[in-house]
Amino acid sequence: MAYTINVPLAVSAVFSVIAVVVLARRSTRERANPSGLPLPPGPRGFPLLGNIFDIDPARPWLTYTDWGKKYGDIVYSSLLGQDYIVINSVKVARDLLEQRSSISSGRPTPTLYKLFGVDFLTVMLGNTEEWKLHRKLFNLTLRMEVIVEHRDLYSRKAHHLILNMLRGSTESPGQVEEHLSDFSTAIIMAITYGYEVTSREDPLVVRVRKLNKVISSDMPAERAVVLTAFPLLRYLPGCFPGMAFKRDASDCNTLAAEVRDIPFDYVKEQVAAGIVSRSMVSNFFQSYKEDDIDDNMERAMKDTAATVFVAGADTTSFTLLTFVLAMVLYPDVQTRAQEEIDAVVGKDELPGFEHRSSLPYVEAILRETLRWHAVAPLGMPHVTTASDTYNGYYIPKGMSEAIFTLPILLTNRSLGAVMVYNLWAMSRASPDDADHFDPARYLLPYGQLSPKDSFSVSPSFGFGRRVCPGKFLAEESIWIAVVTMLATLRFAKALDADGREVEVTPEFTTGNVIRPIPFGCRTTSRSAGRVKELRAEFGPT
Numbered sequence: 092m093a094y095t096i097n098v099p100l101a102v103s104a105v106f107s108v109i110a111v112v113v114l115a116r117r118s119t120r121e122r123a124n125p126s127g128l129p130l131p132p133g134p135r136g137f138p139l140l141g142n143i144f145d146i147d148p149a150r151p152w153l154t155y156t157d158w159g160k161k162y163g164d165i166v167y168s169s170l171l172g173q174d175y176i177v178i179n180s181v182k183v184a185r186d187l188l189e190q191r192s193s194i195s196s197g198r199p200t201p202t203l204y205k206l207f208g209v210d211f212l213t214v215m216l217g218n219t220e221e222w223k224l225h226r227k228l229f230n231l232t233l234r235m236e237v238i239v240e241h242r243d244l245y246s247r248k249a250h251h252l253i254l255n256m257l258r259g260s261t262e263s264p265g266q267v268e269e270h271l272s273d274f275s276t277a278i279i280m281a282i283t284y285g286y287e288v289t290s291r292e293d294p295l296v297v298r299v300r301k302l303n304k305v306i307s308s309d310m311p312a313e314r315a316v317v318l319t320a321f322p323l324l325r326y327l328p329g330c331f332p333g334m335a336f337k338r339d340a341s342d343c344n345t346l347a348a349e350v351r352d353i354p355f356d357y358v359k360e361q362v363a364a365g366i367v368s369r370s371m372v373s374n375f376f377q378s379y380k381e382d383d384i385d386d387n388m389e390r391a392m393k394d395t396a397a398t399v400f401v402a403g404a405d406t407t408s409f410t411l412l413t414f415v416l417a418m419v420l421y422p423d424v425q426t427r428a429q430e431e432i433d434a435v436v437g438k439d440e441l442p443g444f445e446h447r448s449s450l451p452y453v454e455a456i457l458r459e460t461l462r463w464h465a466v467a468p469l470g471m472p473h474v475t476t477a478s479d480t481y482n483g484y485y486i487p488k489g490m491s492e493a494i495f496t497l498p499i500l501l502t503n504r505s506l507g508a509v510m511v512y513n514l515w516a517m518s519r520a521s522p523d524d525a526d527h528f529d530p531a532r533y534l535l536p537y538g539q540l541s542p543k544d545s546f547s548v549s550p551s552f553g554f555g556r557r558v559c560p561g562k563f564l565a566e567e568s569i570w571i572a573v574v575t576m577l578a579t580l581r582f583a584k585a586l587d588a589d590g591r592e593v594e595v596t597p598e599f600t601t602g603n604v605i606r607p608i609p610f611g612c613r614t615t616s617r618s619a620g621r622v623k624e625l626r627a628e629f630g631p632t
């Protein structure tokens with residue numbers, strides 16, 4: 092949720108507002124609150140605009156963290172008629188989003204996503220029957236017992252990642268990112284469709300990556316917020332000021348349809364021909380009788396499969412990139428982990444899943460990576476489907492998309508509460524050394540792992556019924572990639588022409604999902620024996 096003012100879009104918005112105000116002849120807003128309890132504390136905002144000028148447009152989580160220090164763990168703010176309940180602590184998040192998940196599992200469905208044809212993605216669906224069917228299908232195919240069956244695949248892809256990384260010993264900024272992205276893409280396409288990616292230029296891969304890019308760059312939150320508050324704008328033609336993006340939206344609809352249909356139909360044809368490679372989609376077809384797969388069910392299967400790439404590829408590769416950045420910045424941490432691996436696995440052996448429980452420090456590195464810089468600092472917003480009270484505060488009910496289409500000024504009512512949980516504030520709860528990457532914070536005095544906060548229960552995967560269904564796949568693929576990189580490679584700062592190390596400042600992109608800004612990194616082999624084993628696995632390349 093980054094808010095910057097797009098002037099032409101704002102002008103169009105103002106026209107739309109004036110038209111509605113004249114029609115509605117209403118001038119004051121009311122907050123229907125039958126309980127008489129106050130809203131949670133928060134900054135005062137301007138009428139209608141709310142707190143839009145108070146928020147750091149690039150990194151709203153920093154503003155929310157500051158508000159947390161001033162107003163507490165639960166903060167109220169408003170933006171263009173939309174109520175925001177900002178949650179700044181794990182306890183309040185668990186109370187509201189887990190304990191009361193029956194009324195806090197909705198999603199805002201901004202008009203923008205409909206316009207771009209991506210509102211079919213699970214992440215975008217409200218608390219509807221369709222969403223429940225998606226979650227059932229995810230549970231069928233992404234639960235832990237199913238995910239562990241693919242361990243050979245994760246290991247093979249991790250081994251391939253190492254060979255790619257070793258092709259050039261000094262990586263230019265951006266190259267490490269590409270290798271990690273190839274790794275997560277290859278795993279996700281194999282798990283979802285049984286599809287073996289052979290090159291970055293594979294037309295299917297190009298399409299899904301392009302869709303991801305459009306979602307992250309052409310649908311900034313400020314557009315989503317303005318279009319949700321003033322949905323009439325969607326009817327303005329593309330030539331209207333600020334509406335040029337409507338042309339991209341039309342291309343995106345075509346792209347989204349291709350991403351949904353092409354790989355799914357490929358698996359469907361294979362299953363019909365009796366060729367079954369193990370995948371999420373073939374599992375769907377095997378789990379249901381032909382008669383049970385009506386149009387609704389087939390659409391849900393297609394949509395869940397298409398969601399996996401959009402929700403899982405960048406989150407996985409950006410987390411791995413954050414890990415590499417930490418290794419470059421904290422060489423002592425890297426050395427300690429490598430010593431642990433060498434002692435447990437043996438100097439020339441490659442680590443595998445059977446070693447995981449004996450590598451507590453590596454495990455702690457994973458947990459610390461999620462904490463240090465969460466890939467989605469504000470998770471995904473939830474919407475309340477009923478009003479509620481919490482610790483003496485009133486929490487308004489969210490409204491459905493149907494009511495969103497009535498501009499707020501027509502009714503002078505709130506659009507209802509969007510609940511935003513601020514992972515950044517949660518990760519900085521003990522502020523003394525929160526910016527420091529220190530896996531030891533997850534260890535007990537004798538080096539054993541502290542039992543709390545295992546990887547997959549991390550707040551970084553969200554809360555309640557909406558919790559990330561891909562967390563087990565993320566856990567398996569990230570663990571094997573991390574342990575294999577540590578066993579075989581040494582990451583260090585890049586050298587300049589005079590052989591001096593180039594300083595690295597940890598900087599991250601902005602947006603809903605963030606990644607480190609490209610940094611110089613020198614990647615060298617640290618174990619000839621292990622690398623030899625990898626080369627033997629793949630043959631001459």
Ligand code: HEM
Pocket residue numbers: 213214215226233398399400402403404406407410466467470471472473551552553554555556557558559560561562564565
């Ligand atoms: C490190 C990797 C990942 C992180 C940090 C992450 C984080 C998240 C977060 C914060 C949410 C929102 C939860 C909420 O609303 O409270 C989410 C939702 C989701 N994630 Fe992940 N995720 C990761 C990897 C994956 C992978 C690999 C997949 C697919 C296999 C995936 C599929 C999804 C889906 C489908 C949703 C939407 C759930 C819903 O709306 O009901 N994620 N994820």
